Structures are given as C-alpha cells and as structure tokens.
Amino acid sequence: AQSVAQPEDQVNVAEGNPLTVKCTYSVSGNPYLFWYVQYPNRGLQFLLKYITGDNLVKGSYGFEAEFNKSQTSFHLKKPSALVSDSALYFCAVRDGNYGQNFVFGPGTRLSVLP
C-alpha cells in the first residue's frame, strides 16, 4: 500500500527567503506525485505534479518540486517566499498501477512572516 509522510507539521520562513516543504512517499509501483495547497475555508488547489520525465517540476505561483527516486522524496520549493504563500500544503501520491487510491499526506502548515 502507498503512503506519504510530511515530516514537519509547521514550517516558518521569513518573507523573501527560500522555502522547502518536505514530502517522502512509499509505493510499490511507479509514483505519481502531486502537491496541493489549501487556503483557509477553501478547497485544495493543484500546484504541480510529477508523472515521468524531468525530475524538476515547475508549477503554479513560482513553486517547484524535485523528484528524487533514491530518497523517495518530492520536496516542494520556492526561491523567495511571499506572505500570501501562508497556507496548508499537501503532498499526494498515487501508485502507477491503474485504479489505485490517492493517498494524501497529513499536511504542512507554512507560515511566511513579514
């Protein structure tokens, strides 16, 4: 069965500094990896995904993520954080076998301090 870990409940970063939100996964097949963001009282919004190809994936709002197969990680990054990036971030994985469930991590709360 697949699983996702987000080892940090909370990440604090100063505005303008780079940010990293960590994600590690476990699947039996090939991983399909996703990052979503949730703002207060809103549904989740898609940021980016890795299916195959280049390990560095670029997404919405200046975010990017790097797929590392040997470390089974898919960390979310942004070179310069904005206060408006403060939100709850979810990593999700789906096993490459068709029909398998999506599994979401527990979420990491990002606070960008002005």
Place this chain on the structure above:
Amino acid sequence: DSGVTQTPKHLITATGQRVTLRCSPRSGDLSVYWYQQSLDQGLQFLIQYYNGEERAKGNILERFSAQQFPDLHSELNLSSLELGDSALYFCASSPQGTGVDEQYFGPGTRLTVT
C-alpha cells in the same frame, strides 16, 4: 473558482440521521472523487467514479455510499450518522480519472453531527 460546485455548504444534523451531499464536476470532467477531511484523520480518500462507474475505493465506511449520475453529478449518502462523522467533505473532479490527472476540488460541505 475551480468550477466544481458542492451543496449544501453547511449541514447540521443529529446522530442516527441520513444526509446527502451533492457535487457537480467541472464542465467536461468525467471523474469525481470524494474525500473526508477531519482534524484527527487528515484528508481521507473515500471513493472515485468515472463516467458513472465506480473506479477506486478508499476508506469509505459501509454506512456511506455514493453514485454518479448520467449527467455526471455525484451524490454522497451518509447514513446512521455518528458524532465522528463530523468533518469537511470535499468533492473533486478530473478530466479522465487516470492516475496522471490533477484534481480540481470544490469548496466542501461542512457536516456537523450533534
């Protein structure tokens, strides 16, 4: 706005009752997903439908059932409600429902069981 609509926005009901949550996917999307988000369980995948057929099943209780209708809207039925069923229920949709699709989430229905 993701284009996914959910009704009602809020629902308050008593233990033992039955409720129906409704979801309309984005125009053109064939697949619908249901999720439960609670503070202690995080975001849990419940079930996925594609073009009217069940495609994947997650941690959905036997008291819960869902269906997708010919016009592609979906309903999640929750019966014999317990206090622990209080949560935010999200619907999401995607174009084809394959593992590579990103999902577009609705604003959610907040269910309170008293």
